[in-house]
Amino acid sequence: MIYSSLTNMFSTLCRYSATPCDFNLPTFFLLKKNLRNQIVAHIFAANRFRIKSNNMRRDIFQAIADPTRRAIITLIALHAMTPNAIADNFNTTRQSVSKHLRILTECELVKQEQKGREIYYSLEIEKMKEIDKWLNQFRKIWETRFNQLDNVLSTMKKQKK
């Protein structure tokens, strides 16, 4: 179970990599330092020079790093909306909203659907779950920690008596 959740997390990381990498855990740890450097370099390059490559997909954490994008996510979580309807909720320009929508689409957090002449944007719930899965790992760390503390406290109580 631990293995599979780690593999999930690494597959998210590996997606950044320009070169293909398998999600084999031992291999990942062997490559780790190089790979991580590569990931960071790639993000920097992509941000600075706005490189767009077919291989490179954005990461969900980039999607939620911006307050406007978080607001968009909250809006379309309720129901699918057109770019114009979304933009009506913000004081920014339509161009800026469509830029955010593009990033969200690249992160695969939203999907587009053509209905007549309009394009509707809606949320990819499964993708949002990836964030929760990732955060759940921290929850587990704290759970373990506190169970250990329970034991320490019960020992302390006995010593006091």
Next chain:
Amino acid sequence: MTNNLLFDFTVDKAAKTVFITREFDADLSLVWDAFTKAELIDQWIAPKPMTSKTKYQDFKVGGKRFYAMISPEGQERWAIQEYTSITPKTNFKMYNAFADKDENPELPGSEWDHTFSEQNGITKVSITIYNESLERLERILDGFTQGMKMSLSNLENLLATLSKK
């Protein structure tokens, strides 16, 4: 150990804050000690198979705890906590940052706030952790996954040995 004690863990991504609340079946002074005395902290803060080692601690405002999380293979990850506010048996705040073994901090760190209260012998602790970046959170996790990976490979070796018999 199973119990009915409250455990709540939520993350506000927008505020970059983690909220943790947990009840303990012990009175306030014991829980306060377990959170503020290094020799006790070291006994529980590192999720197994990691261990924690405090080099020194000076529990006062402006004082520090300099400690390491140690992986099963002996790799040390040093960090510094600086106490920014202390109200005895009620609340303490600190700033936590990774560091090298010579105490040079790697900023940014995270801001921690602990609040303690007791009711009928049950002590409730509320912790909020503010992280400037999610990337930093990932690094914390990374350290732990390495520890877990080690214990997994230990388990694999053990299973391999057992199956030979």
